[in-house]
Amino acid sequence: MIYLDNAATTRPDGDAFLRAAQFCNENFYNPSARYSGGFAVHTKLDGARESILRWIADPAAFDLVFTAGGTEADNQAVFSGARRGNAVTTAGEHSAVERSFTELKNRGVEPRFAPLHADGSVDAEKLLSLVDEKTSFVSVVHVNNETGAVNDIFAIAKAVKQKNPRAVFHSDGVQAFGKLPVRLTQEIDLYSVSAHKIGGLKGTGALFKRRQLALPPLIFGGGQENTLRSGTENVLGILDFSYAAERQFSALAENYARVKGLRAMFWEKLDKSLFTLLSPQDGSPYILTVSAEGARGEVLQRMLFDAGVAVGTGSACSSKNRFSRILRACGHSESVLDGVLRVSFSRETAEEEVSAAAELFNGIAKKYKSRV
Amino acid sequence: MEKVIILRYAEIHLKGKNRGYFERMLSMNLEKSLKGLRHELHRTSGRWLVEKFEEGREGEIAGRVSKVFGVHSYSVGLLTGSELDEIYAAAKLVAPQSGSFKVETHRGYKKYPLTSPEISAAIGGRLLAGNPNLKVDVHAPDSVVYIDVREHGSALVFGEFGAGAGGMPVGSAGKGLLMISGGIDSPVAGYMMAKRGLTVELLHFHSYPYTNDGAKEKVVTLSKLLSPYTQVTRLTTVSVTRIQEEIHAKCANELNVTLLRRFMFRIAERLARERGYQCLITGESLGQVASQTMEGMTSSNAVVTLPVLRPLVGFDKDEIIERAKAIGTYETSILPYEDCCTVFLPEFPATKPKLSFVEEEEGKLDVEKLVCEAMQTAETIAF
Structure with a gap:
């Protein structure tokens, strides 16, 4: 089979999987357990977190929250970020953002959609015209998953912040991460990524978060991921993600x-x-x-x-x-x-x-x- | 005292000398429907008793047997001894907590020391004395406690009647092949013929790659939803892709569907003869779509000699939908998978195709070769 549907998912990186599986096989402890076995898993997770962070961001300026995939990362961004007034996005978003924006209506936030150019990129001027002093959240997909059009999220984010410094800026980076050279700037508050688009496993994703930004959690419970995403960590998926990213970013x-x-x-x-x-x-x-x-x-x-x-x-x-x-x-x-x-x-x-x-x-x- | 389920026949009692045959069929079908559940099935004077099942599973058993055609009604009841005290103990469990009631007794064992009205009076009186919230109303009671005194010192006590599926036991009226599309109508058509005692097997036409695997999967799901009623065990799928392409390439566009249906009927008849089915069944309803007009049906019937049963022919869409919902196939039927991709659908299909024109257009095709090729694609799935 000639596989040319890599934007849907990629073949898992076998080496990455074996490395991750081997660790998990020997270290099955709960990362929150307070004996040394659990602590070792916790440390390993933090290593993976930092290694993934470094590929596109400054670990001193950004945090990384692991999620159960790109969709969850997008949901977390939208529902944690868009809390009042209006929220602005593009007509070219993945359903994870688009459907979440539609839901915002039911939660008292007005969703606004900016039109696209014929190639799938957003009409940035029109997008900016939708941003006003009541805008609490802006989301612009980095790479359009259906056409491959690249939005200049850095310039757009800067312009958004000039117009409304309090608006939280998010970008869905699922199709860009590990594929395009990216360096997150201070204007980007949130950035979602997914493991299985770069050789990782399905069911693992992450949300990059600017350190200074305070967010409410989407999922409550045991307080994992700095209280932002409760639930026992998907150790296998996360380690595998970091190894797959290593391979992907190194070249x-x-x-x-x-x-x-x-x-x-x-x-x-x-x-x-x-x-x-x-x-x-x-x-x-x-x-x-x-x-x-x-x-x-x-x-x-x-x-x-x-x-x-x-x-x-x-x-x-x-x-x-x-x-x-x-x-x-x-x-x-x-x-x-x-x-x-x-x-x-x-x-x-x-x-x-x-x-x-x-x-x-x-x-x-x-x-x-x-x-x- | 033991929980039992009492089943009563539907129309079988009308049958004279063939009664044994119908009863054996029903008994077999009941056993089939209860497969995998511990139970004993006994026939006693004009009804069946399901006994010795696991406690708490009476709901599941009632659900299954109520879908078996030939069952008129059922009751969950108690099997107990025929001493008055024993009957009273059971009646107390069956009787309502409040409201009006009456006791109705049937005495199959005629040597019992009390008559039926005496038993009713005795039990009714004790129930009334034991619960101040009850009152007797023999004309229009809220609930009825039924007592059935049987031979060998046993009695049945039960309350409500649940409706069975009615009809005749599947298998008692022969075998038919249902053309199932994945839409709303054909499952209902299959249901209705099974209800009259026909064993129904399924045939589905697909046009992969113009249709997708989801469409096939949907038909499999529908077959499984139907099977408690029809006891269907096999579904055959046949590809009509080549036929559609040929018709599209060579024949008048407005006849696409008319011609395709003639091929489907031919293939269905061939399969039916190979496997010993005695008729074809479709979900057609007169005038519902372009191909289901009198002329359309005439054109399809012209290529087969087996009888074609169309149990929905006089039904409105609303009536069909209502039945589909009652059987439980509707939700699956409306899933958005097309059974026939719209790429081959003409914008203006012929609603009154003249048979002579249809035959003339069909003359441009190598019918026999196309039918044989299609037969080669037949795949049978057994559940």
């Missing part, structure tokens, strides 16, 4: 350049009479979204999987939610939305795989169009 720049080449090559090889490009040229190299206009993306996706390539899609054959909310917000027509396929790469993707996949894309789209 970030080389991978970035290589994957950028693969992405360009893939697009180069696609038959332009069959496919149109929806991703921006300067987007994340890890995501390439195209549309086989007039075809059904979901059907192509199954045909491709049966032919040996796994890719993502932006459409569903079902009548409910047939089209991607985000791509619709980019302003595409229904026939374009119907035919969406998302190709997403990883550091493991090989050149031969990319060219073989492009051939299959052309062949299958042609076959589909001849039959339907």
Whole structure:
């Protein structure tokens, strides 16, 4: 199987998993236990925390709260940060942020959504115009998970803070973490990441938090994670996350350049009479979204999987939610939305795989169009 | 004293010399429905008793047997000795805590020293004396305590009647093949034919990769939801992808569905003959969609000789939905998986296709080859 659905999840890093599993097998103690065995696990967790922190932030200025995934980190950010007035986000957010914003309405906070450019990036000017003195929270996705468009969250955060220094700024960094060079600045209050998008395990994520920022918890209980996220820590997932991140970050720049080449090559090889490009040229190299206009993306996706390539899609054959909310917000027509396929790469993707996949894309789209 | 469940037949009592056959069928189906639960099933004068089950599981057992066709009603009751004191002890447990009541006695054992009204009076009087919140009302009581004095010194005491599924025992009326789409109607159609005693097996058509595995999974779920009633054990799936593609490529667009249905009927009949089913069953309802018009049904019937049963033909959608909800298939049926991808659906399907035009268009296809190819894709899932 040629696996090109890495924005959905990645193949777990085997070495990272073995290292983490071995530790957990020998050190199963509860990290909160007050005997030395428990303390050793606690120390190990803090080591993992610091190691992950260092990759994109200054550990003196930021904390890291482990969560049960990117969705929880986003929920924590939104519900802890947006407590009054209004909250501003983009029309290009992952459902974890988008649905949370919709829920804010029921909690007395007015959600505001800024429109997107055709490539999926937010219209920053319009976003800023939605921010006022009553804005308590702003959330802007770093890399759009459906088009790969990159938002300049640092510039946006700075502008937001100039307009309203009290607004908490959050960014969903799930598709950027370990893929794009990132250094969190003081304007970024919160930043969510997920382990399984970089070779870690599903069910593990984290929220970067600026140290000075005081947040109420989302989950109450035994007071773990500095009272911000109660529940016995997922030691296996967290250690595995730190080892996977180690591997991912140690070659970030080389991978970035290589994957950028693969992405360009893939697009180069696609038959332009069959496919149109929806991703921006300067987007994340890890995501390439195209549309086989007039075809059904979901059907192509199954045909491709049966032919040996796994890719993502932006459409569903079902009548409910047939089209991607985000791509619709980019302003595409229904026939374009119907035919969406998302190709997403990883550091493991090989050149031969990319060219073989492009051939299959052309062949299958042609076959589909001849039959339907 | 022991908790038992009393089951009464539905229509079987109308049957004369065949009664034994129907009773054996029902008995077999009851046993099937109680598989995995410790119990004993005994037939006594015109009804069944489920005995010797684990304490506290009477609700589960009643739930299962109430779905077996042929059961008219059931009661959870107490089996006790026929001495008045024993009957009273049971009646006290069955009787309501307050309100009006009466006692009704049936005396199957005619040598019992008291007559039925005497037993009712004796037990009723004691119940009344023992609970000041009760009063007797023989005309319109809130509740009734039933006493059934049987031979061999035993008696049954019970209160409420629960409704059974009614109908005839599944298997007593032959075998049929239900074409199940995943929508709301076909499970109800299967339910209704099983209710009349037909053994129903299922056939589902899919058009993978135009439809997804979710659609198939949904039909499997529906089959499992139906099985307490129909006791279905097998579902066969057949791919009609090639057929849809061929029709789409070669025939008049407005006939896509009409032609596809003719293929489905042919495949269904072939499978039915191979496996000894005597009829086809569909969930069609006259005029519900373009293909379910008189002309549409005529066009489908023209390619088969087995009888096609359409138990919902005179039902409104609302009536079908109501039944689907009652059987418990509705929530699954409305899950958003398409049984037939809309890519092949014409914008304006023919509502009154002329048979001659349909046959002419179909003449452009190698029907036999396509049917044979489709038959090759048949997969049977046993539950």
